[in-house]
Amino acid sequence: xxxxxxxxxxxxGRRIFLKEGLAGIAALAVAPSLTSCxxxxxxxxxxxxxxAGSYDVVVCGGGPAGFIAAIxxxxxxxxxxxxxxxxxxxxxxxxxxxxxxxVFAFKGDLVIGGIPWEFIKRLESMGGAFIEWPxxxxxxxxxxxxxxxxxxxxxxxxxxxMHSSLVGCELEGKKVTKVFIQNKNSFEAxxxxxxxxxxxxxDLAHMAGVPMQENPDGxxxxxxxxxxxxGVDTETELLNKCMFHxxxxxxxxxxxxxxxxLQLKEEGLDLPDFGGPWFNNVLHKGSCAVNIxxxxxxxxxxxxxxxxxxxxxxxxxxxxxxxxxxxxxFKDCYVSATAPQAGIRESRxxxxxxxxxxxxxxxxxxxxxxISRGIHPIDMHASKGSGQIRVDLEQPAYVPxxxxxxxxxxxxxxxxxxxxxxxxxxxxxxxxxxxxxxxxAAGAAAALSVASGKPVQDIDTSTLxxxxxxxxxxx
Ligand SMILES: Cc1cc2nc3c(=O)[nH]c(=O)nc-3n(C[C@H](O)[C@H](O)[C@H](O)COP(=O)(O)OP(=O)(O)OC[C@H]3O[C@@H](n4cnc5c(N)ncnc54)[C@H](O)[C@@H]3O)c2cc1C
Numbered sequence: 223x224x225x226x227x228x229x230x231x232x233x234x235g236r237r238i239f240l241k242e243g244l245a246g247i248a249a250l251a252v253a254p255s256l257t258s259c260x261x262x263x264x265x266x267x268x269x270x271x272x273x274a275g276s277y278d279v280v281v282c283g284g285g286p287a288g289f290i291a292a293i294x295x296x297x298x299x300x301x302x303x304x305x306x307x308x309x310x311x312x313x314x315x316x317x318x319x320x321x322x323x324x325v326f327a328f329k330g331d332l333v334i335g336g337i338p339w340e341f342i343k344r345l346e347s348m349g350g351a352f353i354e355w356p357x358x359x360x361x362x363x364x365x366x367x368x369x370x371x372x373x374x375x376x377x378x379x380x381x382x383x384m385h386s387s388l389v390g391c392e393l394e395g396k397k398v399t400k401v402f403i404q405n406k407n408s409f410e411a412x413x414x415x416x417x418x419x420x421x422x423x424x425d426l427a428h429m430a431g432v433p434m435q436e437n438p439d440g441x442x443x444x445x446x447x448x449x450x451x452x453g454v455d456t457e458t459e460l461l462n463k464c465m466f467h468x469x470x471x472x473x474x475x476x477x478x479x480x481x482x483x484l485q486l487k488e489e490g491l492d493l494p495d496f497g498g499p500w501f502n503n504v505l506h507k508g509s510c511a512v513n514i515x516x517x518x519x520x521x522x523x524x525x526x527x528x529x530x531x532x533x534x535x536x537x538x539x540x541x542x543x544x545x546x547x548x549x550x551x552f553k554d555c556y557v558s559a560t561a562p563q564a565g566i567r568e569s570r571x572x573x574x575x576x577x578x579x580x581x582x583x584x585x586x587x588x589x590x591x592x593i594s595r596g597i598h599p600i601d602m603h604a605s606k607g608s609g610q611i612r613v614d615l616e617q618p619a620y621v622p623x624x625x626x627x628x629x630x631x632x633x634x635x636x637x638x639x640x641x642x643x644x645x646x647x648x649x650x651x652x653x654x655x656x657x658x659x660x661x662x663a664a665g666a667a668a669a670l671s672v673a674s675g676k677p678v679q680d681i682d683t684s685t686l687x688x689x690x691x692x693x694x695x696x697x
Contacts, residue, residue: 268390268409271402275381276413277303279668280401281420282388285313286323286654287638287661288420289371290337294665295418296378297337298689300672303381303412305388305403308562311371313422313638315654316364318565319448319511321502322467324653325598327358333595333618336693338658345370352505357597358655359467361503364450364511383412388421391429396631398430416633416668416678420661423522424570424640432628433573435642443567443603443649444516445527446497447534451542452509452558454501455551465503465510476501482548483541484608493544494537496608509558513565514541518605521566531564567603568648571640575679576624580646584615589622591683592697593667593690594659596621602649620697621651623683626664632677637664659695666690 279295281288284306296302304311314320326334326342342360345351350366353359375382383403390402392411400411419426428434456465464476475498487493499514515537519530538560545552576589580600600613625642626635638657639648650656666689670681691697 268402271409271411273400273413274383274403274407274410275303277301277381278415278672279303279418279665280305280412280414280416281418281665282401282426283313283419283421283638284308284311284371284375285317285420285422285638285657286315286338287657287664288313288418289375290341290658290661291418291420291637291665291668292380293337293374293378294662294693295669296380298666298669298673300669302379303383304375305383305386305401305412307385307387309384310368311375312367314565315362316368316371317562319364319450319559319561320513320565320654321361321364321504321511322354323360323362324467324655325357325359326353326655327356328597328618330356332358332696333597334655334659334696336690336695337662338655339694341370341374341658344374350505352503354466354468357468361467361505363505386410388425391417391426393430396430397633398426398631401426414633415672416635418661418664418668419634419636419640420638420664422566422569422639424572424636427572427628427634427636427640428522428570430631430634432631432634435571435573435577435644440520441605442518442520442569444495444497444518444605445521445530445534445564445566446513447515447531447538447564448511448513448561449538449557450504450509450559451501451512451545451552451555453554453556454508454510456507456510458551460549461501461510461551465501474500479545479549480608483544486544486548491544494533494540495606496537496541497603497610499541516603516608519564521569527564534564535560566639567652568645569639571648572628572636572642574625574636574642575627575629576622576642578621578625578641578643578647578651580644583619583643583647583650584613586615586617586619588620589624591623591687592620593623593626593663593683593686593695594621594656595619595696596651596653596656596659598650598653598656600646600649601653602645615650619647619650621656621660621663623663623667623686626660626667627678629679632679633671635664635668635678637661662693662695663690666693
């Protein structure tokens with residue numbers, strides 16, 4: 223549940239903050255914009271937060287769901303803002319070094335079209351993407367990805383609030399009227415007609431009090447800290463085989479390395495749990511992005527995540543030592559970059575009007591309000607050990623609009639990893655192509671809600687679907 227920090231509920235609404243936001247508010251006491259540290263109460267700081275802008279649509283989080291949602295809303299003529307805690311867009315692609323972007327096609331036919339595919343084709347034309355048909359997994363250059371995201375968002379006329387953390391919101395009933403951000407300017411407010419939560423962790427929905435999926439055993443898929451390894455002989459047969467994800471060369475997981483690591487473990491080498499490993503193409507000879515580390519953590523608990531991230535950083539160097547010692551292609555390798563943060567596979571998800579279940583998903587169930595698709599296997603990484611369960615889909619699955627909204631919250635949508643799914647459906651829908659697909663739908667739906675003056679629960683979904691199809695979405 224959202225935490226009320228004791229700021230009085232007034233007749234203009236409730237103001238709600240993330241637990242971590244409290245530290246931010248305290249820190250504001252020393253911000254130069256305030257006249258006296260001692261006399262500034264939390265309430266005064268909140269009340270005096272300057273309104274930095276008033277928007278039709280505010281998108282929180284600039285990952286694959288968020289930046290596509292912002293473009294979609296802005297292209298519908300909405301005054302749109304995007305809030306992102308880093309100084310660049312892309313989410314796990316650029317802040318987690320998660321590659322490839324999965325999956326855009328099934329047997330060579332596009333499944334995720336429209337703005338997401340426009341982004342991929344444009345990245346390809348810049349030399350920043352390599353599309354692996356027939357699944358259309360997309361390898362990419364991390365820096366060109368950042369550049370193109372920012373270009374497309376700016377071309378659409380979206381106002382960017384970068385280096386800005388979402389720390390709270392104001393509600394009138396269940397309507398979000400303002401979101402609060404913190405950055406070097408100060409503590410600021412953005413007024414909003416609609417909001418789209420694309421934070422991955424569902425931060426805004428959580429703050430606003432949207433009910434979340436239950437997780438009684440506290441079991442999450444593990445986090446992995448990805449990194450770029452350079453000085454690698456990427457021309458060898460071993461790496462040529464496992465650096466591609468087209469399903470033609472067999473599993474992208476590097477079996478030879480995996481078996482060696484398991485053998486070393488069995489022989490008594492003290493190795494941490496690992497996944498894969500996957501050595502991923504970053505479009506530069508001699509380098510690859512590596513996904514090997516694995517630790518269970520709750521990314522919504524700051525202390526837990528910090529501890530896991532520190533351990534994972536240690537693990538990176540442990541594994542790189544082993545690679546150097548045992549595989550000629552890695553003998554001169556070095557860590558040229560660790561991702562800005564450890565990657566998060568699973569955390570909070572809303573309890574939406576409809577929750578997509580694994581059974582519906584695997585059966586390819588078509589809903590009347592289907593607004594996006596998914597075709598990645600159900601891909602569940604074990605939180606302990608090196609195991610992983612993968613179930614390939616026989617046909618592309620669908621996502622209903624109702625999974626992007628909660629009952630009673632008239633102007634709040636979510637997209638990406640925090641939509642309403644059970645753990646099985648999430649294990650496929652969490653991939654970046656699918657997150658872009660739900661982002662596109664959420665952006666278009668927010669625009670429709672503002673234009674029609676209707677709550678997000680009452681918009682005309684056939685008009686939404688028509689809009690998405692006109693953009694090239696494959697529904
Ligand atoms: C190790 C690993 C391997 C994976 N492998 C693949 C793969 O092979 N292929 C694939 O397609 N997908 C893969 N995924 C899944 C995929 O990367 C994510 O599920 C996907 O990026 C989620 O997209 P999103 O937009 O919902 O959230 P994110 O990508 O997490 O983006 C959220 C954005 O919101 C910002 N943000 C969060 N909170 C706040 C806040 N309070 N204030 C301001 N900004 C905030 C973040 O900085 C980020 O930019 C993998 C994930 C992991 C962790």
